[in-house]
Structures are given as structure tokens and as C-alpha cells.
Amino acid sequence: MVGMKLAIDFGSANLTIFAENKGIVLCEPSLMIFDKYSGKPIAMGEEAKKMRDRLPASMVEVVPIKDGSVSDYDAACLMLREYINKICMGRLLKPAVLMCVPGSVTALEKKTLIDVLTRAGAGRVCFVEEALAASVGAGVGIRDPKGILICDIGGGISDCAVVSMGRIAAEKSVRVGGNDLTKAIRDYVFREHGIEVGPGTAEEIKKTVGSAIFRTEEICIVAGGKNCETGLPVLFEITSTEVYWILKSYVEEISDCIRSVLESAPVELVTDVAETGILLCGGTANLFGMDRCIEWSVGLTTRRAQQPEDSAALGLGKLWKEKHFLELNGYVFSSSDEED
Ligand SMILES: Nc1ncnc2c1ncn2[C@@H]1O[C@H](COP(=O)(O)OP(=O)(O)OP(=O)(O)O)[C@@H](O)[C@H]1O
Ligand SMILES: [Mg+2]
Structure with missing residues (x-):
């Protein structure tokens, strides 16, 4: 066998x-x-x-x-x-x-x-x-001559690359990913609310009310934690607006990384990317509004792969x-x- x-x-x-x-x-x-x-x-x-x-x-x-x-x-x-x-x-x-x-x-x-x-x-x-690998998983052919910009936003790292004909023409990564966003939420809740929450709760908050763009209709979630002073269990409310401000600087770092890949890519491929746009893969591409945020920030059409975490x-x-x-x-x- x-x-x-x-x-x-x-x-x-x-x-x-x-x-x-x-x-x-x-x-x-x-x-x-x-x-x-x-x-x-x-x-x-x-x-x-x-x-x-x-x-x-x-x-x-x-x-x-x-x-x-x-x-x-x-x-x-x-x-x-x-x-x-x-x-x-x-x-x-x-x-x-x-x-x-x-x-x-x-x-x-x-x-x-x-x-x-x-x-x-x-x-x-x-x-x-x-x-x-993510570009191929998201449907980009290894014989496609047109350049496309891929950004795989995972748990620990965001990998950005301009890919053409199955080859990487320019690439850059930044050590920012979903795990950092989760940690930032935990730190904020500890600092501002005086409440300790577990990583699972912080991840739930991120996935439920987390957002890369400012939501005009604010939503909120009630989560459980431990009061840092009394040690007693406590329920607290956290809004999408709060979480948006917590995550903002991290999302900006990812946009900066995308811009710097474009700066280092050959001119013809950059022209291609103006047409083909940016393709987001990796689990953190699922963060609400991530595609729109990057589109507004970089100024290029941005879409999310169909199964970003599996790409x-x-x-x-x-x-x-x-x-x-x-x-x-x-x-x-x-x-x-x-x-x-
Ligand atoms: N709906 C969602 N909103 C926000 N984040 C999400 C969502 N779904 C998944 N994630 C995050 O995606 C991350 C996992 O993505 P992925 O599986 O691509 O990472 P990874 O490949 O293990 O990490 P890396 O490539 O950085 O080493 C986790 O941080 C998870 O919380
Ligand atoms: Mg990954």
C-alpha cells in the first residue's frame, strides 16, 4: 500500500x-x-x-x-x-x-x-x-498571468503577497492576527471594566460584536467574567463600538502591510491588482467589515475567499x-x- x-x-x-x-x-x-x-x-x-x-x-x-x-x-x-x-x-x-x-x-x-x-x-x-497556497485554495489559477494581492489573516500572522502565475512576486508579513485581537479585548476588559475574562469569552466577544468598521447600528453582548477586586463572578455588557476602537490599530497594521507589499511589487503587477483587487483569506478575514475596511483604507476592490480559514x-x-x-x-x- x-x-x-x-x-x-x-x-x-x-x-x-x-x-x-x-x-x-x-x-x-x-x-x-x-x-x-x-x-x-x-x-x-x-x-x-x-x-x-x-x-x-x-x-x-x-x-x-x-x-x-x-x-x-x-x-x-x-x-x-x-x-x-x-x-x-x-x-x-x-x-x-x-x-x-x-x-x-x-x-x-x-x-x-x-x-x-x-x-x-x-x-x-x-x-x-x-x-x-491560500490563493490557489481561493480559486486563483497557477497559470493565471494577472497579478492579484492575497492577504491571509490568520491567528498569529498576516501574510500579504502579490501572486502571479503561481509565483510570489512580492511579499510581506506582519505578526498580527486574530489571537492578538482576542488578547487586546481581554486586556481592555481587565483595564477598563476591572473584569477578568477567559480567552474563550474574549474570542466569543470578537466574533459576535467585533468589527473592523464603525457599525452605525451598535450591537452588544453580555458576557461573564470575574471581578478583579472582589473575585466574584460578574456579568458585563460590551458594545460593538468599544470593540471597534480596541481592534482599530491592529486592522490598520494589516492595511499598512498590504500597502507596503504594493510598494515593493513590480509596476505591471500593481496595475493588474488595480483590476483584480485584494483577496482576503485566513480565519480573521471573517471579522465583520474586514473586507470593506481594507477596501476603504487601501483604495482597491477587496473580497473575502469563500472558505477563508480553509483556503x-x-x-x-x-x-x-x-x-x-x-x-x-x-x-x-x-x-x-x-x-x-
Ligand atoms: N467570525 C470571525 N470573526 C473574527 N475572527 C474570526 C472569526 N472566525 C475565525 N476567526 C479567527 O481566525 C483565527 C484563526 O484563523 P486561521 O485558522 O486562518 O489561523 P491559523 O492559520 O491557525 O494562524 P496563522 O496562519 O496566523 O499561523 C482565530 O484567531 C479566530 O478567532
Ligand atoms: Mg494560517
Whole structure:
């Protein structure tokens, strides 16, 4: 039996795995819970996310990937091994992996990722820039000559690139993503309301009343937290206007990143982008009004991909069918031993 072909997007917020001929077979939060004293893993993925706001003192939350690179080697190996084993059950040969990485990835970060994948049971590995993978997943053809600007706004990083004919002509990334927005909401509620909220509650606030544009019709949400002075449980109200002001500077940083990619792109491609516009991918592209905010701020037509959070994994899945094209363009499959 031959080894499987997998496409892996191991992001700061989610781990998504695509298997050849099957499509997306796994999407789990990139999160693990360990026992603080024994160091044993207690939970990972969705189960860990459900537990994270209610952890006893004996447990600790660990994020395997932060801002696009490995932040906890053992947790990253454990998570990947568990899920790769589940997907490749019964296969004798190791799976070959196409994995996306931020455009700003360093050689050392790639080496660490190859080691992690090898320890997790993968065979040969090839890396593709996340923005390129996302563009393909969002429907941009690798033979389309017209340039288009892609911005993948994930959990930890926003990757912007001008892509043409399946190649990156200019790229820039900024370490701002949905996790920063969630943290900014937690910090604000603590500072201004004197209330501590868990990351899950802050994320819920972001998704429900968060906005990249000023909402003329204000909405609000009632959330629960802990009064910092009394330690007692408390309900509080937070409005879309408050959250808009909390998130504003972060969204501006993403717009600035898009503008600076355009500045560094070749003139013909910039002219193309004036026609083709900006395509937003990544989970944070779902933030209310993100497309309109970027359109107003950069002055170019902006649209959101159909499944923004899955674009990169779907694109890697499509790129598996274009292996020859990848090899012609300098993408190589290698294993941990060949790297040494
Ligand atoms: N409706 C929504 N509104 C605002 N944010 C959202 C929404 N849906 C998802 N998100 C955010 O999208 C982020 C996850 O996106 P994604 O899965 O693309 O990240 P990732 O690929 O894991 O991260 P990265 O590529 O930065 O390493 C999370 O921060 C999540 O809160
Ligand atoms: Mg991502």
C-alpha cells in the first residue's frame, strides 16, 4: 500500500489536514493541555480548547505554534503524530507532506518543522508559502498571468503577497492576527471594566460584536467574567463600538502591510491588482467589515475567499496535483536526514 499524500496547515490557531482524494479530514485548534507536574499530555485540539478557560492549577495550556513557527517542539510533535497516525491508520509507508509556512519563515524554522514532522511520522516534506497556497485554495489559477494581492489573516500572522502565475512576486508579513485581537479585548476588559475574562469569552466577544468598521447600528453582548477586586463572578455588557476602537490599530497594521507589499511589487503587477483587487483569506478575514475596511483604507476592490480559514489547506491539496509545477519552480521534497 502506498503512502498517503497529506497537505498540512499547522497554524497559530488551527491545525488543518487535507488528504489526497478525501479533502479536509481534520481541523482542530492548535492547542494542548499538559499536567504541570508529570508533564503528561491531558488533551489536545477541540477538547483542549473546551478545557482552557477552566483549567485547574495542576494543568497548563501549551501552544505548539506561535506566530507561524514552532514554539513548543514536544507539543508540536505530539499533536502531529496523534493526528497523522489517525489519518494514515493501516498504511505501511510514511505520508509525504506539503506544508504551508509564512513567507517570512527562516531556514532554521523550516529545519525545526522538518524535524517535528519526521518525529511525528511523516516522510518527505515540501514547504509552500501560505499566501500562495491560500490563493490557489481561493480559486486563483497557477497559470493565471494577472497579478492579484492575497492577504491571509490568520491567528498569529498576516501574510500579504502579490501572486502571479503561481509565483510570489512580492511579499510581506506582519505578526498580527486574530489571537492578538482576542488578547487586546481581554486586556481592555481587565483595564477598563476591572473584569477578568477567559480567552474563550474574549474570542466569543470578537466574533459576535467585533468589527473592523464603525457599525452605525451598535450591537452588544453580555458576557461573564470575574471581578478583579472582589473575585466574584460578574456579568458585563460590551458594545460593538468599544470593540471597534480596541481592534482599530491592529486592522490598520494589516492595511499598512498590504500597502507596503504594493510598494515593493513590480509596476505591471500593481496595475493588474488595480483590476483584480485584494483577496482576503485566513480565519480573521471573517471579522465583520474586514473586507470593506481594507477596501476603504487601501483604495482597491477587496473580497473575502469563500472558505477563508480553509483556503491554505485546500490550496495545498490542489498543489499536490501540480507537483511537477512545484518542482520546476524550485520547491523540493526533503526529509530530516537529507537536511543534515
Ligand atoms: N467570525 C470571525 N470573526 C473574527 N475572527 C474570526 C472569526 N472566525 C475565525 N476567526 C479567527 O481566525 C483565527 C484563526 O484563523 P486561521 O485558522 O486562518 O489561523 P491559523 O492559520 O491557525 O494562524 P496563522 O496562519 O496566523 O499561523 C482565530 O484567531 C479566530 O478567532
Ligand atoms: Mg494560517
